[in-house]
Amino acid sequence: MSLLQNLFTKKRKYNTREHLDGRGLLIYNSVNDVIQAESLLKKADFDDIRVVAPPPQYRTGCDLCLEIPIIEQIAIIRVLEHNKLSPEDIIQVNQDSIRPTEICKIKDFGEYVMVRAANMKLTFEKSSQKIVNISGGGCSDVPYLANEMIEKTLSEAHSPREIGYTLCAYSLAIAFEEAKKNGGLPDAAPCRDTANK
Amino acid sequence: MLLLAGTLPTNDIELHTGNSHLQGEILTIGDMPFPLNRGTASMIGAASVVVNYFGDALPMCVVAGDIGKRSGSRLIYRHLARYLPKTDVTVLGLHYIVPDIGLHNQMMTSIRKMSSRPCLIADAGFMYVAKASGQARFYDLFLPDVGELAFLADDKASHPAYTRGFLTRQEDDPVKLIQRTYNSCNAPRYLCVKGKTDYICANGEMVEKVDEPVIEELEAIGGTGDTITGMVAGLINHGFSIQEACSIACKVNRKAGETVKPTPATQIHEIISKIPQALDSVFERME
Numbered sequence: 014m015s016l017l018q019n020l021f022t023k024k025r026k027y028n029t030r031e032h033l034d035g036r037g038l039l040i041y042n043s044v045n046d047v048i049q050a051e052s053l054l055k056k057a058d059f060d061d062i063r064v065v066a067p068p069p070q071y072r073t074g075c076d077l078c079l080e081i082p083i084i085e086q087i088a089i090i091r092v093l094e095h096n097k098l099s100p101e102d103i104i105q106v107n108q109d110s111i112r113p114t115e116i117c118k119i120k121d122f123g124e125y126v127m128v129r130a131a132n133m134k135l136t137f138e139k140s141s142q143k144i145v146n147i148s149g150g151g152c153s154d155v156p157y158l159a160n161e162m163i164e165k166t167l168s169e170a171h172s173p174r175e176i177g178y179t180l181c182a183y184s185l186a187i188a189f190e191e192a193k194k195n196g197g198l199p200d201a202a203p204c205r206d207t208a209n210k
Numbered sequence: 211m212l213l214l215a216g217t218l219p220t221n222d223i224e225l226h227t228g229n230s231h232l233q234g235e236i237l238t239i240g241d242m243p244f245p246l247n248r249g250t251a252s253m254i255g256a257a258s259v260v261v262n263y264f265g266d267a268l269p270m271c272v273v274a275g276d277i278g279k280r281s282g283s284r285l286i287y288r289h290l291a292r293y294l295p296k297t298d299v300t301v302l303g304l305h306y307i308v309p310d311i312g313l314h315n316q317m318m319t320s321i322r323k324m325s326s327r328p329c330l331i332a333d334a335g336f337m338y339v340a341k342a343s344g345q346a347r348f349y350d351l352f353l354p355d356v357g358e359l360a361f362l363a364d365d366k367a368s369h370p371a372y373t374r375g376f377l378t379r380q381e382d383d384p385v386k387l388i389q390r391t392y393n394s395c396n397a398p399r400y401l402c403v404k405g406k407t408d409y410i411c412a413n414g415e416m417v418e419k420v421d422e423p424v425i426e427e428l429e430a431i432g433g434t435g436d437t438i439t440g441m442v443a444g445l446i447n448h449g450f451s452i453q454e455a456c457s458i459a460c461k462v463n464r465k466a467g468e469t470v471k472p473t474p475a476t477q478i479h480e481i482i483s484k485i486p487q488a489l490d491s492v493f494e495r496m497e
Contacts, residue, residue: 043279043280045278066368066372072311072342072368073309073310073311073312074309074310074311074314074338074339074342074343074368074369075308075309075310075335075338075339075369076368076369111366111367111372111374112372113371113372114371114372114373114374114375114378116375116378116379120426120429120430122426122427122430122473122474124473125430125473125474125475127429127430127474129357131357131361131370131371131373131378132355132357132358132361132370132371134429134430136430136474136475138475145430145474145475146430146431146432146474146475146476146477147248147432148248148429148430148431148432148433148434148435149355149357149358149432149435150334151305151306151307151309151333151334151335151336151337151338151358151370152278152306152307152308152309152334152335152338153217153219153276153277153278153280153282153283153306153307153308153335154219154276154277154278154308155248155249155306156218156219156247156248156249156250156251156306156432157219157220157277157278159219159247159248159432160219160247177278178277178278178279178280178308179278179308180369180370180371180372181370181371182278183371184370184371
């Protein structure tokens with residue numbers, strides 16, 4: 014490797030460290046607030062934000078927080094306050110955060126397709142695109158979400174991002190978006206890694 | 211006494227206790243009827259069928275309405291923390307709940323005060339919070355599916371949504387995940403891993419596999435894991451060992467599923483209705 018390349022490599026590593034030092038976490042009491050805040054900020058063109066696990070001292074067992082570039086904190090908080098979504102706390106982080114899994118697995122049953130993300134599974138009928146079953150999960154909104162979504166088509170059903178409250182709802186939303194993509198519907202965020210099974 | 215606890219998907223009730231009874235598709239707890247849907251209702255419904263089959267006392271239930279906003283979950287944790295030391299519960303089945311490590315730990319403190327510790331069975335949200343709190347080893351039985359097994363095997367994940375990708379990709383090798391779960395001290399004495407093949411494990415060893423009949427559609431049907439948990443609780447309450455109860459429940463679930471001839475659109479109440487004849491069939495084969 015040339016001296017010039019070495020210099021570039023060192024510079025890039027230094028920048029990565031600097032990038033991590035410049036991240037902040039917005040802490041909320043509810044997963045639903047985090048999902049709403051993420052959606053709001055993305056609509057407001059804050060692209061460098063992501064949902065992550067809170068640090069251990071803030072964990073309850075079902076929680077999510079929002080990682081932001083600390084340099085944009087004032088503008089971000091202004092948008093959130095304006096929409097009554099102020100965080101409970103803001104902390105600075107200096108290490109990589111754990112992100113929710115976005116891996117989806119797809120199982121083809123012939124007339125039906127089952128999409129799984131983390132512990133959540135959503136099954137729809139290919140011909141009608143009707144959601145016929147939701148299984149897995151363990152948080153209290155899963156049976157509620159099943160009641161709300163089953164018998165509706167993928168286009169009719171509300172996303173668990175809108176009507177759910179927990180991390181199981183977050184995973185179900187990923188499966189729902191993958192199902193929409195699999196069913197050929199628009200506005201479906203693709204999974205990071207999809208495996209056919 | 212068999213006690214079953216978990217949330218139900220409604221805003222209409224706060225904390226509610228009573229004995230459960232199943233008639234057709236209606237589950238009655240105390241004097242209130244509930245639809246026999248996936249989740250806690252399926253778990254209680256399946257347990258009710260088993261106690262009825264043997265003529266045992268009806269299960270006592272602690273339920274609360276919660277659609278994910280946590281309020282009903284908190285009522286259950288607090289009720290259990292307050293009243294468990296005053297009860298003679300011998301088998302405790304814990305199911306859907308929003309995980310809350312602090313309240314879970316208060317409940318565990320109360321359980322430690324009981325004169326005789328009950329057999330502790332956790333599935334769904336209660337299994338998540340038991341693992342996230344680092345108290346998995348205090349339990350007797352968890353009933354994960356393979357996705358949840360990857361979560362148990364991940365010492366860094368506080369919820370299945372945070373299971374790291376390299377473990378999710380190992381789901382085709384559940385035995386490896388089982389070993390990792392026990393090695394990381396995130397397993398209770400017994401594990402019943404529900405899937406295409408059901409794995410029953412005791413003290414770090416896989417002791418039985420149940421893989422027939424294979425009914426792929428059951429994986430898609432919400433509530434098919436909940437029924438195993440309910441049946442296991444009812445069978446242990448009747449006097450079967452944990453290992454025997456897991457083995458019987460896994461076989462009965464498959465048999466009941468086979469009888470229904472399910473599609474991925476089948477709903478769980480259809481399978482629960484077939485549990486009595488599936489119990490007959492499994493016990494006949496055991497004789």
